[in-house]
Amino acid sequence: xxxxxxxPPAARRPPGEIFLQYQxxxxxxxxxxxxxxxxxxxxxxxxxxxxxxxxxADFGRELHASARLLAAARRxxxxxxxxxxxxxxxLSDGGFFVRKxxxxxxxxxxxxxxxxxxxxxxxxxxxxxxxxxxxxxFGTSLSSMLTVLGADSLILAGCTTSGCVRATAVDAIQHGxxxxxxxxxxxxxxxxxxxxSLLDLEAKYADVVPLKKVLAYLRGRAETNR
Amino acid sequence: xxxxxxxPPAARRPPGEIFLQYQxxxxxxxxxxxxxxxxxxxxxxxxxxxxxxxxxADFGRELHASARLLAAARRxxxxxxxxxxxxxxxLSDGGFFVRKxxxxxxxxxxxxxxxxxxxxxxxxxxxxxxxxxxxxxFGTSLSSMLTVLGADSLILAGCTTSGCVRATAVDAIQHGxxxxxxxxxxxxxxxxxxxxSLLDLEAKYADVVPLKKVLAYLRGRAETNR
Amino acid sequence: xxxxxxxPPAARRPPGEIFLQYQxxxxxxxxxxxxxxxxxxxxxxxxxxxxxxxxxADFGRELHASARLLAAARRxxxxxxxxxxxxxxxLSDGGFFVRKxxxxxxxxxxxxxxxxxxxxxxxxxxxxxxxxxxxxxFGTSLSSMLTVLGADSLILAGCTTSGCVRATAVDAIQHGxxxxxxxxxxxxxxxxxxxxSLLDLEAKYADVVPLKKVLAYLRGRAETNR
Amino acid sequence: xxxxxxxPPAARRPPGEIFLQYQxxxxxxxxxxxxxxxxxxxxxxxxxxxxxxxxxADFGRELHASARLLAAARRxxxxxxxxxxxxxxxLSDGGFFVRKxxxxxxxxxxxxxxxxxxxxxxxxxxxxxxxxxxxxxFGTSLSSMLTVLGADSLILAGCTTSGCVRATAVDAIQHGxxxxxxxxxxxxxxxxxxxxSLLDLEAKYADVVPLKKVLAYLRGRAETNR
Numbered sequence: 001x002x003x004x005x006x007x008p009p010a011a012r013r014p015p016g017e018i019f020l021q022y023q024x025x026x027x028x029x030x031x032x033x034x035x036x037x038x039x040x041x042x043x044x045x046x047x048x049x050x051x052x053x054x055x056x057a058d059f060g061r062e063l064h065a066s067a068r069l070l071a072a073a074r075r076x077x078x079x080x081x082x083x084x085x086x087x088x089x090x091l092s093d094g095g096f097f098v099r100k101x102x103x104x105x106x107x108x109x110x111x112x113x114x115x116x117x118x119x120x121x122x123x124x125x126x127x128x129x130x131x132x133x134x135x136x137x138f139g140t141s142l143s144s145m146l147t148v149l150g151a152d153s154l155i156l157a158g159c160t161t162s163g164c165v166r167a168t169a170v171d172a173i174q175h176g177x178x179x180x181x182x183x184x185x186x187x188x189x190x191x192x193x194x195x196x197s198l199l200d201l202e203a204k205y206a207d208v209v210p211l212k213k214v215l216a217y218l219r220g221r222a223e224t225n226r
Numbered sequence: 227x228x229x230x231x232x233x234p235p236a237a238r239r240p241p242g243e244i245f246l247q248y249q250x251x252x253x254x255x256x257x258x259x260x261x262x263x264x265x266x267x268x269x270x271x272x273x274x275x276x277x278x279x280x281x282x283a284d285f286g287r288e289l290h291a292s293a294r295l296l297a298a299a300r301r302x303x304x305x306x307x308x309x310x311x312x313x314x315x316x317l318s319d320g321g322f323f324v325r326k327x328x329x330x331x332x333x334x335x336x337x338x339x340x341x342x343x344x345x346x347x348x349x350x351x352x353x354x355x356x357x358x359x360x361x362x363x364f365g366t367s368l369s370s371m372l373t374v375l376g377a378d379s380l381i382l383a384g385c386t387t388s389g390c391v392r393a394t395a396v397d398a399i400q401h402g403x404x405x406x407x408x409x410x411x412x413x414x415x416x417x418x419x420x421x422x423s424l425l426d427l428e429a430k431y432a433d434v435v436p437l438k439k440v441l442a443y444l445r446g447r448a449e450t451n452r
Numbered sequence: 453x454x455x456x457x458x459x460p461p462a463a464r465r466p467p468g469e470i471f472l473q474y475q476x477x478x479x480x481x482x483x484x485x486x487x488x489x490x491x492x493x494x495x496x497x498x499x500x501x502x503x504x505x506x507x508x509a510d511f512g513r514e515l516h517a518s519a520r521l522l523a524a525a526r527r528x529x530x531x532x533x534x535x536x537x538x539x540x541x542x543l544s545d546g547g548f549f550v551r552k553x554x555x556x557x558x559x560x561x562x563x564x565x566x567x568x569x570x571x572x573x574x575x576x577x578x579x580x581x582x583x584x585x586x587x588x589x590f591g592t593s594l595s596s597m598l599t600v601l602g603a604d605s606l607i608l609a610g611c612t613t614s615g616c617v618r619a620t621a622v623d624a625i626q627h628g629x630x631x632x633x634x635x636x637x638x639x640x641x642x643x644x645x646x647x648x649s650l651l652d653l654e655a656k657y658a659d660v661v662p663l664k665k666v667l668a669y670l671r672g673r674a675e676t677n678r
Numbered sequence: 679x680x681x682x683x684x685x686p687p688a689a690r691r692p693p694g695e696i697f698l699q700y701q702x703x704x705x706x707x708x709x710x711x712x713x714x715x716x717x718x719x720x721x722x723x724x725x726x727x728x729x730x731x732x733x734x735a736d737f738g739r740e741l742h743a744s745a746r747l748l749a750a751a752r753r754x755x756x757x758x759x760x761x762x763x764x765x766x767x768x769l770s771d772g773g774f775f776v777r778k779x780x781x782x783x784x785x786x787x788x789x790x791x792x793x794x795x796x797x798x799x800x801x802x803x804x805x806x807x808x809x810x811x812x813x814x815x816f817g818t819s820l821s822s823m824l825t826v827l828g829a830d831s832l833i834l835a836g837c838t839t840s841g842c843v844r845a846t847a848v849d850a851i852q853h854g855x856x857x858x859x860x861x862x863x864x865x866x867x868x869x870x871x872x873x874x875s876l877l878d879l880e881a882k883y884a885d886v887v888p889l890k891k892v893l894a895y896l897r898g899r900a901e902t903n904r
Contacts, residue, residue: 012238018416025280026329031322054251092805093819095402095826096257101430103252127770132819133400134430141771141810141817143595147628148773152602162426167396174359176321176599190244196422200388204327204360318579319593321600353544358593365593367545367584369821373854374547376830402825464690470868477732478781483774506703547854548709553882555704585852586882614878619848626811628773642696648874652840656779656812 015199028203033217034153034178038146039073039080041066042136042158042165044120047085047106047113049159054103057189059159063119065184065211066157070120072215076222079149082128083136083164086114093132134167143175153178155214156206157185162193169206179206182214241425254429259443260379260404264372265299265306267292268362268384268391270346273311273332273339275385280329283415285385289345291410291437292383296346298441302448305375308354309362309390312340319358360393369401379404381440382432383411388419395432405432408440467651480655485669486605486630490598491525491532493518494588494610494617496572499537499558499565501611506555509641511611515571517636517663518609522572524667528674531601534580535588535616538566545584586619595627605630607666608658609637614645621658631658634666693877706881711895712831712856716824717751717758719744720814720836720843722798725763725784725791727837732781735867737837741797743862743889744835748798750893754900757827760806761814761842764792771810812845821853831856833892834884835863840871847884857884860892 022028044063050056073080086109087094098104106113122128129140136142146154154177158165165186172179181201188194202208248254270289276282299306312335313320324330332339348354355366362368372380380403384391391412398405407427414420428434474480496515502508525532538561539546550556558565574580581592588594598606606629610617617638624631633653640646654660700706722741728734751758764787765772776782784791800806807818814820824832832855836843843864850857859879866872880886 012418013416015418018418021416027281027327029326029328031326055253088805090803092803093823095819095822096399096404097430100255100257100399100432101253102255125768125770127766133822134396135400138397138400139817139819139822141773144626144628144773144811144817145771147599147604150604152599162422163430170360170393170396171364173322173326174361174364174596176596178322190239190247192238192241192244193422193426196388196419197426200419200423204323204389206326314579316577318577319597321593321596351542351544353540359596365591365596367547367591370547370585370591370852370854371545373825373830378825378828400822402822464870465868467870470870473868479733479779481778481780483778507705548851548856549882552707552709552851552884553705554707586848587852590849590852614874615882622812622845622848623816625774625778626813626816630774642691642699644690644693644696645874645878648840648871649878652871652875656841657775658778 015195019199019203022203031178031207033180036149036151037078037153037155037180038149038151039069039078039155039157040136040168041070041080041082041120042156042168043083043085044117044158045084045113046115046117049117050113053106053113055106057159057187059187062157062159062185062187063117065182066120069155069157069182069185069211069214072218072222073155074123076218077225078218078221079151080122080126081142081145082116082122082126083131083158084114084116084128085131085164087132095132097133134164135171136164136168137171137175146177151177153180155180155182157182159187161186161188162197163188166197166201169201173205180214181206181208182211183208184211241421245425245429248429257404257433259406262375262377263304263379263381263406264375264377265295265304265381265383266362266394267296267306267308267346268382268394269309269311270343270384271310271339272341272343275343279332279339281332283385283413285413288383288385288411288413289343291408292346295381295383295408295411295437295440298444298448299381300349302444303451304444304447305377306348306352307368307371308342308348308352309357309384310340310342310354311357313358321358323359360390361397362390362394363397363401372403377403379406381406381408383408385413386420387412387414388423389414392423392427395427399431406440407432407434408437409434410437467647471651471655474655483630483659485632488601488603489530489605489607489632490601490603491521491530491607491609492588492620493522493532493534493572494608494620495535495537496569496610497536497565498567498569501569502565505558505565507558509611509639511639514609514611514637514639515569517634518572521607521609521634521637521663521666524670524674525607526575528670529677530670530673531603532574532578533594533597534568534574534578535583535610536566536568536580537583539584547584549585586616587623588616588620589623589627598629603629605632607632607634609634611639612646613638613640614649615640618649618653621653625657632666633658633660634663635660636663693873697877697881700881709856709885711858714827714829715756715831715833715858716827716829717747717756717833717835718814718846719748719758719760719798720834720846721761721763722795722836723762723791724793724795727795728791731784731791733784735837735865737865740835740837740863740865741795743860744798747833747835747860747863747889747892750896750900751833752801754896755903756896756899757829758800758804759820759823760794760800760804761809761836762792762794762806763809763842765810773810775811812842813849814842814846815849815853824855829855831858833858833860835860837865838872839864839866840875841866844875844879847879851883858892859884859886860889861886862889
């Protein structure tokens with residue numbers, strides 16, 4: 001990266017402080033839950049969740065939290081969708097994204113790196129969308145599928161917070177969906193980008209909420225459905 | 227924003243250190259310049275550039291740097307496009323974005339807040355795209371216009387780095403464009419989100435380069451054209 | 453157009469006969485009405501509805517039928533959206549479409565040709581989307597707006613059947629909407645393309661139904677709402 | 679289909695006559711060839727090309743003509759892309775399209791119906807895009823791929839003229855591409871919809887030209903490349 005032209009301040013402000021300043025200026029209101037949610041699990045595939053992968057990190061806690069999210073969603077008959085990212089061996093379907101991140105080349109369609117992490121396996125009836133870029137909306141029929149499902153909101157889990165999760169959240173609000181990010185269910189390779197993206201998401205694109213709040217919401221729906 | 231579940235480390239790592247770690251794992255390669263660039267100036271409108279606006283900040287330095295960028299682009303006959311963001315008075319065209327950022331309501335089509343900052347006025351032949359969301363590609367015909375122009379790369383200026391600039395950069399590489407961000411030409415309301423987004427952009431979506439490098443590239447084109 | 457390589461048959465088959473053959477092969481089933489419709493009026497602007505325009509035709513009957521559709525929709529508090537098509541004076545926002553149809557050049561943003569036909573004026577609260585191409589979805593935020601409205605179906609009126617109406621209907625089913633075309637509310641410059649497109653729409657993309665059936669459906673909704 | 683409300687005229691006008699009338703009104707100009715074409719073969723898969731399929735027809739002549747097109751394109755090192763259409767066994771990825779055309783259910787990902795017709799087999803380096811709807815642009819990364827290839831024009835072959843070919847041609851000009859349809863390389867289940875769509879394409883979206891003209895153009899490119 002180019003040399004920073006401005007010196008970092010002696011003490012960097014924590015996200016909470018910046019967020020308070022945003023709120024005083026009419027940035028970062030709450031969207032609230034919708035009435036017809038869909039859970040979308042983004043790229044929890046071995047290429048990202050296996051620490052031995054060049055693109056991987058230890059997402060044990062995030063996978064565990066997401067498993068709780070999925071269990072609650074399935075009990076409430078809330079649809080669950082997944083994404084994976086795959087490329088041809090000649091990478092001709094990856095454009096400049098695979099040139100910017102050369103390690104993406106490991107995500108060959110037939111390799112294990114593109115399989116769902118076994119701690120979070122899709123059920124047979126749950127669709128796995130194949131994408132090539134960061135946003136789960138881009139170059140897929142996710143948007144159509146959500147419309148057909150009658151969804152009005154999206155609950156996001158997956159990795160990485162500053163990559164595919166954030167890109168998908170930005171597209172989700174652009175496409176007209178209330179967007180919810182249960183904080184424990186998304187993770188990144190480093191803490192700083194994770195926290196910076198949560199701040200931006202909460203300020204501009206999504207409600208970043210504790211998992212327990214989402215679980216309570218889903219429990220409420222499960223009871224109503226009975 | 228929800229309370230952070232993890233304590234921030236005693237000392238936060240600077241972006242440069244994180245980036246070096248990315249590079250060792252095949253993340254953050256250079257894309258390089260294209261041969262047919264377009265300059266896109268994102269939302270340098272009074273609602274964002276006038277510090278008296280609830281959404282505004284002082285972007286004097288960024289506007290000055292961007293004016294140099296535009297002068298060089300025009301000399302090299304590189305097309306320049308602009309965006310503005312406008313809403314109806316009932317906000318029915320703003321979806322959940324105007325609910326998440328209630329201050330966006332000031333961006334009424336007929337208000338001065340949606341006019342280009344006078345320090346960076348579009349020429350009559352330069353198109354101003356009207357958008358409703360963060361990405362300049364979303365809900366506009368930017369992508370078609372770039373194809374008709376035969377563009378292969380996009381040079382981005384504007385604000386904010388963590389908002390519309392970043393969302394546009396993510397969409398730019400998704401749509402197949404080499405994406406260049408001259409660092410001095412983009413700005414944000416706070417330093418921390420600005421730097422965090424430059425790190426992510428450089429790692430995954432764009433080349434973040436010093437303005438002087440872009441000016442040299444444009445100068446080279448201007449001479450070739452003669 | 454290039455010379456046809458095959459001789460037209462002595463007697464051309466009427467659409468009804470072809471459609472029966474389609475149905476026997478599992479093509480052209482009925483979608484049925486949705487529960488949350490939106491009415492979209494496509495390009496009933498003076499450039500198309502004034503017979504003195506190079507692009508115009510006499511759509512008196514279609515406008516009259518569409519006025520009945522709108523009255524019923526408004527009574528049932530079904531949202532109504534409109535489109536218009538406009539270009540810059542240098543046509544730089546029209547791509548190859550304005551080169552293929554040079555007469556589109558009359559659709560200057562400030563000209564009366566781009567105004568809604570006075571027989572079908574939008575109410576102040578009804579959004580008019582500005583498009584550059586055939587489909588009302590392309591380069592607009594129609595899709596987001598429909599999601600925010602919670603729409604599950606689209607009822608189309610406008611012109612021309614073989615142009616913007618059909619392109620929008622194809623995009624509507626692609627985006628996940630049940631699509632309804634009340635036959636009397638859409639028209640074309642010539643009868644043959646009109647009928648050929650109704651056949652294709654009914655076979656592959658939409659339910660083409662008599663207006664009275666749509667009016668009865670809307671009446672039913674108006675009564676339910678009381 | 680609903681009963682036609684207007685009687686068909688005693689003698690229907692041939693497409694050529696309607697087209698002449700269009701031209702006198704500034705509709706149906708020529709786009710001409712581009713300098714960087716891509717050939718796109720749309721859905722020449724067994725489900726459509728095998729007459730024993732419920733969706734099939736005899737496209738022997740169109741496949742033969744398309745094979746000549748591909749040979750010329752490959753000699754000129756013009757990129758060739760293909761599409762196929764596939765669905766999950768539960769059809770949850772087909773939305774209302776598979777409800778409108780129930781026979782599409784045969785296009786199971788693992789079935790032979792979704793394989794390329796052996797008379798027109800993709801080479802290993804030629805990408806096959808998987809789509810769910812009519813347009814090859816919808817829900818795929820075709821647009822990105824064309825940008826990365828630097829394409830400025832699209833030459834279309836495939837089936838059916840009134841279905842996926844036309845929908846793709848409309849999207850192609852919307853996305854900013856000169857669009858060429860070599861008439862002998864596209865076909866339909868019935869003659870009338872085929873001819874009606876060629877008329878509309880030539881009037882509004884594409885140049886419909888004899889194959890020999892496209893072959894001459896590609897030959898010219900092959901010689902230049904030497």
